[in-house]
Amino acid sequence: xxxxxxxxxxxxxxxxxxxxxxxxxxxxxxxxxxxxxxxxxxxxxxxxxxxxxxxxxxxxxxxxxxxxxxxxxxxxxxxxxxxxxxxxxxxxxxxxxxxxxxxxxxxxxxxxxxxxxxxxxxxxxxxxxxxxxxxxxxxxxxxxxxxxxxxxxxxxxxxxxxxxxxxxxxxxxxxxxxxxxxxxxxxxxxxxxxxxxxxxxxxxxxxxxxxxxxxxxxxxxxxxxxxxxxxxxxxxxxxxxxxxxxxxxxx
Amino acid sequence: xxxxxxxxxxxxxxxxxxxxxxxxxxxxxxxxxxxxxxxxxxxxxxxxxxxxxxxxxxxxxxxxxxxxxxxxxxxxxxxxxxxxxxxxxxxxxxxxxxxxxxxxxxxxxxxxxxxxxxxxxxxxxxxxxxxxxxxxxxxxxxxxxxxxxxxxxxxxxxxxxxxxxxxxxxxxxxxxxxxxxxxxxxxxxxxxxxxxxxxxxxxxxxxxxxxxxxxxxxxxxxxxxxxxxxxxx
Numbered sequence: 428x429x430x431x432x433x434x435x436x437x438x439x440x441x442x443x444x445x446x447x448x449x450x451x452x453x454x455x456x457x458x459x460x461x462x463x464x465x466x467x468x469x470x471x472x473x474x475x476x477x478x479x480x481x482x483x484x485x486x487x488x489x490x491x492x493x494x495x496x497x498x499x500x501x502x503x504x505x506x507x508x509x510x511x512x513x514x515x516x517x518x519x520x521x522x523x524x525x526x527x528x529x530x531x532x533x534x535x536x537x538x539x540x541x542x543x544x545x546x547x548x549x550x551x552x553x554x555x556x557x558x559x560x561x562x563x564x565x566x567x568x569x570x571x572x573x574x575x576x577x578x579x580x581x582x583x584x585x586x587x588x589x590x591x592x593x594x595x596x597x598x599x600x601x602x603x604x605x606x607x608x609x610x611x612x613x614x615x616x617x618x619x620x621x622x623x624x625x626x627x628x629x630x631x632x633x634x635x636x637x638x639x640x641x642x643x644x645x646x647x648x649x650x651x652x653x654x655x656x657x658x659x660x661x662x663x664x665x666x667x668x669x670x671x672x673x674x675x676x677x678x
Numbered sequence: 679x680x681x682x683x684x685x686x687x688x689x690x691x692x693x694x695x696x697x698x699x700x701x702x703x704x705x706x707x708x709x710x711x712x713x714x715x716x717x718x719x720x721x722x723x724x725x726x727x728x729x730x731x732x733x734x735x736x737x738x739x740x741x742x743x744x745x746x747x748x749x750x751x752x753x754x755x756x757x758x759x760x761x762x763x764x765x766x767x768x769x770x771x772x773x774x775x776x777x778x779x780x781x782x783x784x785x786x787x788x789x790x791x792x793x794x795x796x797x798x799x800x801x802x803x804x805x806x807x808x809x810x811x812x813x814x815x816x817x818x819x820x821x822x823x824x825x826x827x828x829x830x831x832x833x834x835x836x837x838x839x840x841x842x843x844x845x846x847x848x849x850x851x852x853x854x855x856x857x858x859x860x861x862x863x864x865x866x867x868x869x870x871x872x873x874x875x876x877x878x879x880x881x882x883x884x885x886x887x888x889x890x891x892x893x894x895x896x897x898x899x900x901x902x903x904x905x906x907x908x909x910x911x
Contacts, residue, residue, distance in 0.1 A: 478810055479810075479812075480806060480809060480810065497812070498809055498810055498811070498812040499812070500811075500812065503810070504810045506803070506806075506807075508803070510803050510804060510806075510807050512804060512807075512822070512825070512826075513902050513903065513904065514825045514826075514828070514902040515902075523807070523808075523811065523821075524810075524811040553901075553902050554902075554904075555902065555903075555904035573811075
């Protein structure tokens with residue numbers, strides 16, 4: 428069986444600056460993969476390449492066995508900010524990517540996606556009337572409703588407070604169980620990475636390469652207090668050289 | 679009633695103006711003046727705005743079109759409006775056409791300039807969302823760019839409507855036998871200051887009504903905005 432997502436020998440430079448220095452990642456169907464790495468290592472850039480928003484790179488990205496170049500309906504993307512259209516209700520926002528946004532089929536799919544995200548009673552609210560966490564849930568529903576095989580998430584919860592973030596992580600897992608997409612999650616939050624992911628891919632400094640891959644063993648539902656998750660978090664900290672406040676340690 | 683500071687033939691007391699309005703109405707002239715002027719404003723404003731929306735969408739959205747058209751349009755915009763009048767009269771005769779054309783030119787530029795500025799200011803991040811869904815340029819224009827620039831378009835329409843009223847009066851100064859602008863010049867020739875005031879008051883009322891209607895439309899269409907202007911009063 429071909430892999431839902433395969434990134435092979437992808438390199439990317441901005442002008443003279445090489446950002447991605449040759450990355451190979453294969454993601455099996457339904458896996459949750461977290462991408463972590465130092466700031467500026469090109470994690471978000473890699474997601475933009477996979478989403479087809481930037482097609483100037485070397486290497487190959489294929490979805491379900493076919494090489495893609497440009498946006499593809501089998502690939503969805505959730506941004507760091509909700510990016511809802513302020514003039515549309517939440518339901519209309521969720522329907523945005525569907526072929527016939529006003530049809531009966533679309534209405535059923537949208538209602539479903541909103542329910543999974545716990546937003547059923549806010550279907551007709553405008554974005555300005557909902558909280559940041561709800562807006563991001565609507566953005567997740569918008570990405571899921573088209574049932575992409577691969578869903579990319581670019582630090583989707585980083586602008587939310589800690590409680591909302593944990594709640595949204597569980598919403599994401601519930602949606603993943605319902606739609607079963609392959610998830611690729613870029614995050615700065617190591618707790619989030621080890622709580623959500625099956626595998627954590629650690630990228631090196633720019634120009635980035637895959638430095639390490641850690642498997643997260645515990646079965647779901649996971650307990651955030653699980654000591655083995657804590658151990659993985661320590662391993663990631665050490666790999667990122669963040670364990671002793673690396674900046675101040677030199678002097 | 680008059681304090682005697684101004685002569686009545688310079689500044690007629692309100693009662694005289696009201697009487698003049700009533701007599702003008704009785705003869706059916708006030709109604710026909712209002713009707714013809716309103717029609718010219720409506721037609722000119724509609725034509726000017728439609729052209730502005732079409733051209734503004736094209737130049738705002740496609741860089742090539744902007745490079746081709748923008749310098750010409752900017753040059754045309756600097757031509758004082760009155761300067762168009764002789765040419766339009768020559769081209770279009772002395773009927774309705776030159777008057778409506780003048781009003782259309784007046785309405786065109788505020789709508790065009792505001793819409794283009796609005797389109798240029800659309801959040802690139804929202805367009806990126808549409809790109810992820812592989813929408814065509816035309817779909818992005820219709821579903822993202824135009825709704826997002828609607829606030830600026832409506833500002834342009836309000837300014838355009840004000841311009842339309844300004845230009846209709848100017849248009850009616852020349853070769854016209856009806857309308858509120860004609861009533862002004864005609865009253866000047868016959869030194870009927872009371873009738874001039876009737877025309878001025880009616881113009882003020884009509885301009886205000888137009889603006890109020892557009893304000894209501896604006897409030898309705900922009901209720902989604904999260905701004906100070908949209909707070910419930």
